[in-house]
Amino acid sequence: VQLQASGGGLVQPGGSLRLSCAAAGYPFGRDTIGWFRQAPGKEREGIACMSGVDRSRRYTDSVKGRFTLSKNNAQETVFLQMNSLQPDDTAVYYCAIGKTRYGCRFVPSDYESWGPGTLVTVSR
Numbered sequence: 001v002q003l004q005a006s007g008g009g010l011v012q013p014g015g016s017l018r019l020s021c022a023a024a025g026y027p028f029g030r031d032t033i034g035w036f037r038q039a040p041g042k043e044r045e046g047i048a049c050m051s052g053v054d055r056s057r058r059y060t061d062s063v064k065g066r067f068t069l070s071k072n073n074a075q076e077t078v079f080l081q082m083n084s085l086q087p088d089d090t091a092v093y094y095c096a097i098g099k100t101r102y103g104c105r106f107v108p109s110d111y112e113s114w115g116p117g118t119l120v121t122v123s124r
Contacts, residue, residue: 001026001113005095008118011085015122019080021095021115027076028052032098034111035069035080037091037120044094046106048080053102060106062088085122092117 007019019035030052038044048069050057057069068081078095098111 001097003095003097003113003115005093005115005118008093008120010121010123012124013086013122015085016081016083017085017120019082019093019095019118019120021078021080022076023097023113025076027073028071028078028097030100032101032104032110033069033071033078034096034098034104034106035067036094036096036106036108037089038094038117039088039091042091044108046108049104049106051102051104053100056103058104058106082120085120087122090120090122092119 001023003023005021011017034049036044036046047060047063050069066084070079094117095115096111097113
């Protein structure tokens with residue numbers, strides 16, 4: 001599955017962006033969906049995920065209350081709505097899909113297909 005993430009760009013602190021992730025003709029179905037990010041000089045971290053089985057969602061503490069993961073089945077697209085962005089959110093953001101499971105984890109090996117990443121820069 002070839003994923004494509006889009007929607008990144010330059011935004012001022014306090015602003016919002018919505019990232020999209022899609023794979024042509026792929027419905028996601030019961031796959032686990034994850035969003036990860038990698039800031040310069042840092043390791044890749046999981047920030048949001050959703051189980052395709054029980055629809056449970058998980059967010060890392062630093063984005064709770066600001067980021068929302070959603071899925072539009074009709075559009076075969078996954079979204080990451082990011083609000084109240086701060087400079088620390090600057091990173092390359094990756095979407096990924098993984099094994100069908102109850103619940104979800106921020107364990108990269110749980111995910112089998114990764115998009116190429118989209119850059120989000122939060123700066124004045």
